[in-house]
Amino acid sequence: MVHSPTKSLTLAEFLKLPETKPACEYINGQVIQKPMPQGKHSKLQGKLITGINDVAEAQKIALAFPELRCTFGGRSIIPDVAVFAWERIPLDASGDVANVFETHPDWTIEILSPEQSQTKVTGNILHCLKYGTSLGWLLDPDEKSVLVYPPKQQPILLQEEDEILPVPDLVKNFQLTVGQLFGWLKL
Template identity: 30%
Template sequence: MNQYRKDPVSVEEYFRIRESSDELLEYIDGFVYMSPSPSTEHQRISRKLELGIGNFLEGKSCELFHAPYDIELIGKEKQDTKIVIPDISIICDKSGFTDARYVGVPDLIVEILSPSNQSHDLITKLNLYMNYGVKEYWIVNPMLNSVTVYALNDENMYEQYDMKIDTGEVKSKLFNGLRIDISYVFN
C-alpha cells in the first residue's frame, strides 16, 4: 500500500482528490493511501470467498459487499474519519448505507494480502478494525495459502480464533455455520 501523497490532507481534500481520480484511495489518519490493482490470483481468491460467504448469507439479513466499496468507519469515541476499501465486508446493520458508501462498522471484514500491502493489512488495518469494533477480521495470505480469523474478545481486543494453512475449513466465530474450505480457495 503506497501513500498517494506524502503530506496529510483534510477529509474534504480527500473527497476532492477522489472525485478527480480513478485510483482506489483510502483515507487513514489524514493520509491518502493508494491500493494497487488486484492481481489475477487475488481476484480468483476473492471470487471464491465471495461465493462461499455469499451462499452462507443467502436468506439472512446480512449483506456481502466487495471492493471497490467505501467504508467510512465511525466509532463512539472516534473523531477522525477513516475511509477504507476492504476486499470483502459483511454488513448486518443497514442504517449506515448511503448512495456512495457505508458509514459505520461492518461486522466482518476480509483482506487478501498482496506482496505490496502486507504490513498495511497486518498492522495498520488490523489495529484500525479492532479499535473501531469490527467483530471479526479475516486475513487471507496467498503467499502462505493461509487464512487467519481474528475475533474481538470481551476486552475488545483481537484474538486469533482460527487459522488454516493449505487444507481444512476455516470457520467464523461470529457467524455460526460459516465455514470455508481453504484448499478450494487457493486452488
C-alpha cells in the same frame, strides 16, 4: 493519484477528491493507493463474495461487498470484502442500498497482493476491530495461509488444509477450510 506524504489532508478534504483506479484509502492523514488486484486476489475475492452471499443474502442475514469504501473512526478504507449484517446496511431515502457507508463492516477480509504492505493491511483490520467489527481475515495466497483476527484476542494463523476457518456468528452456515479456500485458485 497518490497524495504527497509531505502535506496531509483532512478526511473531509480526501472525501471530496475524485475516485481513482485503483482506489485510494485515507489512513492517518495520508492518501495511500491500493495495488491493482491481480489474478489470485480477484479469484479469491469473487469466490468469497459469492459463497458468503449464497448463504446469507436470500435469508437477509448479511451481504458481502467487494471493494466497498467504509469511512469511520477517522479513516476511509476499502476492504477487499466487507460483510455487513442485513440490519446494518445503510439505505438511502428510497430504501435502496446507500452509496456511502460511514460505518465499520461486521466482517472484514483482506487478500494480500504481492507488492502490498502486510503492516498497512493488518492496520486496517485492527482499525475495524477497534470500531466494532466482529472478525478479520488476512489471506496470503502465496503462503496459502490465513491470519484470523478475533476481537480482543491474539491472531490465529491457519495453514493446514483441513483447518476450518472461523466465521462470525451472523454467517455461521458458511463453512470453509483452508484447503477449500486456496483450492479455488486451481483451474
